[in-house]
Amino acid sequence: EIVLTQSPGTLSLSPGERATLSCRASQSVSSSYLAWYQQKPGQAPRLLIYGASSRATGIPDRFSGSGSGTDFTLTISRLEPEDFAVYYCQQYGSSPPYSFGQGTKLEIK
Amino acid sequence: QVQLVESGRGVVQPGRSLRLSCAASGFTFSSYGMHWVRQAPGTGLEWVAAISSDGSKKYFGDSVMGRFTISRDNSKHTLFLEMNSLRAEDTALYYCTRDWSAYDLSGIFDYWGQGTLVTVSS
Numbered sequence: 001e002i003v004l005t006q007s008p009g010t011l012s013l014s015p016g017e018r019a020t021l022s023c024r025a026s027q028s029v030s031s032s033y034l035a036w037y038q039q040k041p042g043q044a045p046r047l048l049i050y051g052a053s054s055r056a057t058g059i060p061d062r063f064s065g066s067g068s069g070t071d072f073t074l075t076i077s078r079l080e081p082e083d084f085a086v087y088y089c090q091q092y093g094s095s096p097p098y099s100f101g102q103g104t105k106l107e108i109k
Numbered sequence: 110q111v112q113l114v115e116s117g118r119g120v121v122q123p124g125r126s127l128r129l130s131c132a133a134s135g136f137t138f139s140s141y142g143m144h145w146v147r148q149a150p151g152t153g154l155e156w157v158a159a160i161s162s163d164g165s166k167k168y169f170g171d172s173v174m175g176r177f178t179i180s181r182d183n184s185k186h187t188l189f190l191e192m193n194s195l196r197a198e199d200t201a202l203y204y205c206t207r208d209w210s211a212y213d214l215s216g217i218f219d220y221w222g223q224g225t226l227v228t229v230s231s
Binding site for chain 2: 034035099
């Protein structure tokens with residue numbers, strides 16, 4: 001099973017700043033089968049990015065994903081107040097099992 | 110709009126069983142694979158199980174293999190998770206999620222329910 005490690009554990013930034021979140025896989029993620037989710041307190045996760053760089057329906061273009069192989073990045077170009085949340089990466093390969101990273105908490109500085 | 114509503118929450122003793130349900134609406138349920146994903150209190154996400162659109166393919170995470178069963182009733186637009194031999198470490202919020210891809214399992218979760226809480230405790 002592929003293990004995903006996210007860094008940093010917590011990221012403290014101010015609105016308007018740029019956020020860069022990292023996700024590293026224990027082995028190569030085939031065909032960039034990597035997704036990113038956002039979770040706010042008391043809410044279910046929301047799909048942001050799939051295929052490493054494709055935005056899901058309705059996701060603002062300030063969110064972007066990049067990377068391949070074992071190293072992936074989620075970038076939020078200019079933070080809005082509603083962007084402060086926990087972010088998870090997930091690999092989905094060509095078949096189960098699927099695995100998530102442990103999450104990065106993005107908090108207001 | 111797509112809606113997924115889980116039910117079956119409860120407190121159960123270790124070793125006992127519990128069945129979760131997920132009522133789906135707003136899309137052609139029989140065309141999509143479905144998953145259960147759980148989240149233990151204060152922790153991250155763990156994929157639990159998946160079922161193909163027609164119910165012919167089922168997959169499970171290592172931690173629940175042999176104890177949990179996933180099934181669906183396409184005529185009633187409902188997904189199920191039968192949990193047996195429950196352990197304290199199964200305590201979590203269980204989410205029903207839809208697979209992004211019609212007719213195939215992609216492993217991308219595009220819609221989520223609000224979750225139902227399962228507590229395993231003596």
